[in-house]
Every structure is written in C-alpha cells, then in structure tokens.
Amino acid sequence: MIPLPEKAKKYVLFLAKTEIFTFAVFWLMCLTVAGTLAQRSMGLFRAQELFFSSFIYWVGYIPLPGGYTTMGVIFIGLLIKLLFDSTLKNGKLGIWITHVGALLLLLGGFLTAAFSQEGAMVIPPNQTVNFVNDYHKLELAVTDTSPADHDQVTAFGAGWLKPGSVMKAPVLPFEIEVVRYFKNVRFDRRNGMIAAAPDLRGFAANFELRGAPEAKEAEQNQAGALLRIRGAGAGKDGTYALFEEMPVRQTLEANGKTYALDLRRARTILPFKLHLIQFEKKMHPGTGMAKSYKSVVTLQDGGISQRALIQMNEPLRHRGYTFYQSSFIEHPAGDTTVLAVVKNAGRTFPYISSIIMCIGLLVHLMIQAPKLIRNRQGE
Amino acid sequence: MKRFPALFFLSLALVFCLFSCTRNDLKIETYQTEKQPVVSNESMTQQMMSPQGGMPEQVSAPASQEPSAYGWDIPKGWGSEPGSSMRLVSFKADGHTGSIIVLEGEAGGLVANVNRWREQVGLPAQDEAAVLKAARKGKSALGEFRWFEIVNDSSPGQSMLVAVVPADGKTLFVKLMAPKAALQKNQEKFLSLCRSLRRA
Numbered sequence: 001m002i003p004l005p006e007k008a009k010k011y012v013l014f015l016a017k018t019e020i021f022t023f024a025v026f027w028l029m030c031l032t033v034a035g036t037l038a039q040r041s042m043g044l045f046r047a048q049e050l051f052f053s054s055f056i057y058w059v060g061y062i063p064l065p066g067g068y069t070t071m072g073v074i075f076i077g078l079l080i081k082l083l084f085d086s087t088l089k090n091g092k093l094g095i096w097i098t099h100v101g102a103l104l105l106l107l108g109g110f111l112t113a114a115f116s117q118e119g120a121m122v123i124p125p126n127q128t129v130n131f132v133n134d135y136h137k138l139e140l141a142v143t144d145t146s147p148a149d150h151d152q153v154t155a156f157g158a159g160w161l162k163p164g165s166v167m168k169a170p171v172l173p174f175e176i177e178v179v180r181y182f183k184n185v186r187f188d189r190r191n192g193m194i195a196a197a198p199d200l201r202g203f204a205a206n207f208e209l210r211g212a213p214e215a216k217e218a219e220q221n222q223a224g225a226l227l228r229i230r231g232a233g234a235g236k237d238g239t240y241a242l243f244e245e246m247p248v249r250q251t252l253e254a255n256g257k258t259y260a261l262d263l264r265r266a267r268t269i270l271p272f273k274l275h276l277i278q279f280e281k282k283m284h285p286g287t288g289m290a291k292s293y294k295s296v297v298t299l300q301d302g303g304i305s306q307r308a309l310i311q312m313n314e315p316l317r318h319r320g321y322t323f324y325q326s327s328f329i330e331h332p333a334g335d336t337t338v339l340a341v342v343k344n345a346g347r348t349f350p351y352i353s354s355i356i357m358c359i360g361l362l363v364h365l366m367i368q369a370p371k372l373i374r375n376r377q378g379e
Numbered sequence: 380m381k382r383f384p385a386l387f388f389l390s391l392a393l394v395f396c397l398f399s400c401t402r403n404d405l406k407i408e409t410y411q412t413e414k415q416p417v418v419s420n421e422s423m424t425q426q427m428m429s430p431q432g433g434m435p436e437q438v439s440a441p442a443s444q445e446p447s448a449y450g451w452d453i454p455k456g457w458g459s460e461p462g463s464s465m466r467l468v469s470f471k472a473d474g475h476t477g478s479i480i481v482l483e484g485e486a487g488g489l490v491a492n493v494n495r496w497r498e499q500v501g502l503p504a505q506d507e508a509a510v511l512k513a514a515r516k517g518k519s520a521l522g523e524f525r526w527f528e529i530v531n532d533s534s535p536g537q538s539m540l541v542a543v544v545p546a547d548g549k550t551l552f553v554k555l556m557a558p559k560a561a562l563q564k565n566q567e568k569f570l571s572l573c574r575s576l577r578r579a
Contacts, residue, residue, distance in 0.1 A: 131412075137404060143412075150411045159404035169407055189487030212483065269410055 002083050009084075015073075016080035024073045031057070031067055045136060045218040053113065068113070075106040091371075094364020101357030108349020116344040117268055120326065123276040125334030128300070130273040132321075132341045133265040138223055138244070141264060142172060146257040158266065161225060173255045174231035185224030185243050186212040201229075202250045204241035225263055272301035272318065279328060279337045293328055295337040310339060320345075449521070449551065451479065452575035454568035467551075470572075472565045477555035479576075486550045489514075489543060493527060496541060500531040517570060520577035521546040526553075526570070528562065535559035540566065542573040551576060 004012055014020075035051035042050070051057060054066030065073070082099050086092065119132040137158050144152040154169045160178070167176040187207040209224045224243035229236065232254035240250050242263040249260040274297045281293035294311030299318060310316045316323040326340035449467060453459045458471040467479040486492065493513075494504040505513070514525040526542035538559045544551040553573050555562065562569075 128413075145414070149414070151414050153408075153410055153412055155408045155410075157404035157406040157408075159406075167407075169409065171409055186483030188484045189491070210484075266404075269412070 004084050012080055013085055016077050016085055021074060021077045024070050027065060028070045031070065043217040071106060071109060075103065078103050091367040094360050094367055097363055098357050098360030101353045101360055104349055104353035104356060108346035108353060111346035111349065112344055116346065119268065119341050121274065121323065121339040121341050122336060123274060124336045125276055125279065128273045128275040130270050131267040132270065133267060136218060137266040138263060139266040140167065141262040143260040143262065144257050145260055155267065174229050177228040179226040179228050179239060182209065182211040182224045184212045184214045184221040186210050199238035201238040201240050204239055207241065209241050209243065223263060270321065272299060274299060276337055279335045281328060281335065293325060295325060448579055450577050450579040451572060454571050457568065472555055472557065472568065473561055475555060475557035475561055480552045481549050483549055496529050496539060500529055500537050500539065501534050502531050517573055519544065519574045524573060526573060530559050538562050540569050544573065544576055
C-alpha cells in the first residue's frame with residue numbers, strides 16, 4: 001500500500017468506495033442488457049456507439065453515464081484501491097493478483113477503444129494494395145491526378161463532414177464548404193423541365209441528392225454530400241454532389257491541375273503492400289454457398305517480398321496488423337479477395353489478464369484452503 | 380503534496396482529453412499513392428444519358444457477396460452476369476445486352492424517362508397521355524408494372540424493350556436493347572423475366 005497524505009486521502013479514497021464500484025458494475029450490467037436488446041432494432045454498430053462507446057448516454061434530456069465513463073470509474077476505483085488501500089497481509093495476495101488481472105483487462109479495453117483499427121482490404125486479382133478501408137468512418141479525399149507517376153491525396157476526416165464546415169489545405173488551390181450532408185442518401189434525376197441552378201456541376205447538374213431513412217445496419221447506409229467549391233476559377237466553382245461508391249469520380253480543374261473528389265470509407269495507408277496472386281474458393285456441392293476460400297498473396301515490405309497464404313482460421317500477421325480471410329467478390333474477370341484487417345494494441349490483454357486472474361484465484365484458494373480444512377476439522 | 384488532489388484530478392482530466400483526441404476525426408492527411416484511373420465529369424455526362432435510368436453503362440462495379448433485395452429468373456437460353464449495387468444484373472439475350480437497374484424514388488418520373496428513351500432511338504417526345512396510352516401492363520410479385528416497346532421504324536437497328544417496376548419506394552428498370560427483329564423474338568422471354576421479379 002502506498003501511503004497518501006492525509007489531505008489527499010479523503011478525495012482519492014472516495015473514488016475507491018465499494019458503493020461506487022458496486023453501482024458502476026451494476027450499471028455496466030444494465031448497459032449490457034439494454035445494448036444487447038437495442039441492437040435488434042437499431043443495429044449492432046449504432047447500439048455499440050450509443051451504449052458502450054460513449055461517455056454520456058442521453059435518455060431524452062437526462063444524461064446517464066455511458067460505457068466509457070462506467071468502465072473508467074471501475075478502473076479508477078480498482079486502481080486506487082490497489083495502490084492506496086490494499087494490503088498483502090492476512091493472505092490477501094491472491095485477491096491482489098486477481099485485481100491486477102482485472103485492471104489489465106480494463107486497460108486492454110481502453111487500448112482497444114482508443115487505438116485499435118478495423119477495416120477491410122479489397123484486392124482485385126493480380127493487383128497490389130497498400131491501404132485498408134475503415135468499416136464505418138468516412139473521409140473526403142481530394143486527389144491531384146496531374147503528376148504522371150503518382151496521385152497526391154489530401155484526405156479530410158469524418159469530423160469535417162457536417163454542414164458549414166470549410167475544408168482548406170495548403171496544397172489545394174480551392175476551399176470546400178459542406179452545404180449538406182446525408183448519412184444515407186437517395187438521388188432522383190432532375191426533371192428536364194425544371195432548369196437546374198447554374199452553379200451545379202457534374203452529377204449535381206443532372207441528379208438531386210436527398211436524405212433517405214437510415215438503414216438499421218450502419219454499413220448499409222450510403223452517405224452523400226453537397227459541396228461548394230470556391231477558388232477553383234470561373235466555370236469550376238460551384239456545387240458538386242458526392243456519394244459513397246459513386247461509379248464515376250467527380251473532377252474539377254484548377255491551376256492547370258485535375259482534382260478528383262471522393263466521399264469514401266476512411267483509408268489507412270500501410271507501410272507495406274499485399275499483392276493477390278490467386279484466390280481460390282470451394283463451394284458446397286449443388287449450392288451457391290462457400291465451403292472454404294483462401295488467398296495466396298505476396299507481402300511486399302521494403303525490398304523484401306514474401307509469399308503467404310491466408311485462409312479461414314489462418315490469418316497473416318505482420319507489423320501488428322492481422323489479415324483474416326473475410327469474404328470475396330465474384331467477377332467474370334476473376335474473383336477479388338476481401339480481407340478483414342485488425343490492428344489492436346490491446347489484443348493480448350484478455351489472454352494475459354485471464355491467466356493472471358486464474359493464478360490469483362488459485363493462489364487465494366491455496367492460501368485459504370488450509371484455513372478451511374482446519375475450520376472443518378474443528379467443527 | 381498539498382496539491383496532490385488537484386494534480387490527481389488534473390491527470391484524470393488529461394487522460395480523458397487524450398482519449399477524446401484519439402477519437403477526433405478532424406484530421407487532414409496528405410500522402411502520395413499509385414495512380415488510379417479517372418473518368419471525367421464530361422464522359423460521365425455522356426454516360427448519364429444512357430438508357431439505364433441514369434447510371435453509367437461502361438462503369439460497373441464487381442458484384443458483391445451481399446445478397447440483392449430482389450430476385451428474378453433469367454429466361455432459359457439467356458446468359459447473365461452479376462451487377463453492382465444499383466445494377467442488379469446484366470443479361471445477354473441472343474448476344475444483345477440488357478440489365479435490371481434499381482434507383483431510388485421515381486428516378487425522374489415515367490414520362491421523362493420514356494421521352495429520354497424515345498429521344499435515344501430518334502423519336503419525338505410525347506405528352507403524358509400518349510405515354511400512358513403506349514404503356515402496356517404486366518404483373519409481378521412486386522406489383523403491377525408498365526412496359527414499353529420503343530421502336531423507330533425508320534431506324535429499327537436500335538430499339539428497346541423497357542419495363543418500369545415500382546417497388547418499395549424505388550423503381551426497377553428492366554431494359555433490353557436490340558434490333559427490332561431480335562426484340563420481337565425475345566419479347567416473351569423479356570416479359571417472363573419481368574414477371575419473375577420478386578423480393579429476395
């Protein structure tokens with residue numbers, strides 16, 4: 001136990017009160033039940049965001065602690081108890097070890113929530129890919145396609161995608177204002193009898209974007225945005241419409257360069273590349289259901305090239321990233337492989353903490369067992 | 380040590396802020412990538428005039444494993460290829476290409492679309508009454524649909540059969556482009572395809 005100054009004691013130990021810990025655990029159970037039930041109606045991702053990946057959970061105008069706050073209170077309570085208000089005397093070693101295990105479990109959860117990355121890598125046949133598409137987060141990418149040997153990308157994170165946001169970057173000769181943003185979009189062809197506004201460019205001149213009801217599962221939504229470009233020059237300034245998976249990119253020219261605009265899933269650029277050599281799938285006989293599928297890839301990292309096989313339950317691990325065979329896309333020209341990519345700094349914590357907690361309980365049992373036997377004999 | 384409580388709570392606040400920052404999406408990144416093909420707005424405008432109800436003809440994303448919300452039966456003897464999110468399927472009828480497209484809402488409206496298709500085969504636009512009169516009706520599990528045989532007798536090489544199937548606040552367009560003789564030969568199969576449309 002670390003000694004505390006008297007003045008600090010009452011403040012610090014307040015956070016380690018058993019009552020607070022008990023209520024927090026009870027509240028976490030309530031959140032778990034509510035979140036599990038809610039995912040049926042609102043979908044997994046939204047339920048997770050609302051109940052667990054939030055500091056505050058609003059019920060109307062009433063703020064209630066969300067998952068992060070609740071787990072934070074539990075973690076701080078346990079930590080303070082362990083550091084300032086526990087002792088190893090009287091055979092408490094086992095309990096102390098178990099608490100350390102529980103703390104590590106919560107710490108792993110924190111690392112996962114704060115730093116983990118999840119997404120998909122889609123590799124068409126004989127193609128090389130070095131980026132991962134996030135499952136949920138979006139970005140607005142402005143790509144200067146003028147250089148002969150590469151594309152210069154400026155990507156604005158999802159936080160910019162709200163009406164009124166103005167995006168600027170030193171490498172861009174224009175600024176982009178978000179006029180409207182839709183989490184899910186539909187579009188209707190503009191009726192030819194009604195003249196479109198003169199500043200509408202590209203797709204926006206022919207189609208009108210409208211908000212659509214959000215799908216239950218967040219991945220099924222197709223986000224869209226109306227963007228106003230300023231500073232690109234006469235005839236190029238104006239309002240552009242973008243939506244996810246647009247079949248043809250919207251482009252504009254400014255300062256003699258061509259820029260492509262994309263609203264897409266946020267990309268994480270990897271320090272290495274994967275090249276798909278071959279994708280193989282086996283189907284259950286007489287059905288369209290996949291029995292097994294695997295990807296043969298070449299991992300290219302710096303000057304090193306290494307062949308690897310990725311198949312169900314046999315992921316590829318490299319530089320903290322894990323690539324799982326997740327799905328595939330059929331195409332007459334050759335199947336495209338879809339790999340689920342995970343980078344999780346807290347990946348090993350559940351295993352380590354479970355082992356530590358088991359050891360703690362075992363130690364506690366070994367310390368307490370002689371006492372129990374003695375008591376039984378005494379009876 | 381007198382300031383311990385303040386420092387302690389300040390540290391907690393700092394951890395909270397750092398955690399919030401990791402979830403901040405107001406980042407701007409600049410990086411270089413390998414070149415990707417770009418199709419310009421101009422070519423898109425050309426493609427948007429395609430008869431598929433607005434989506435480009437040439438650009439077709441590969442089919443996804445995601446099941447479509449709709450089902451259909453490709454007639455015997457016709458070939459098919461999976462489509463993209465909006466192009467449900469592409470099919471081949473005696474070597475002539477057709478497709479089923481789904482778009483939100485009325486996709487511009489029946490009259491505007493029919494007149495656009497008429498314009499593509501060199502026919503003049505019609506008013507609503509004439510369009511509705513030219514429409515023939517059929518029925519599928521999705522409900523009643525209208526279908527049109529759009530033929531310019533002075534230029535029968537590019538004719539089309541189109542069915543407009545409203546369903547679930549969307550519109551499905553079934554379209555087959557071919558010379559008039561090929562259309563007539565495949566008309567019954569085309570209609571059987573339209574009648575087979577259903578929710579998956």
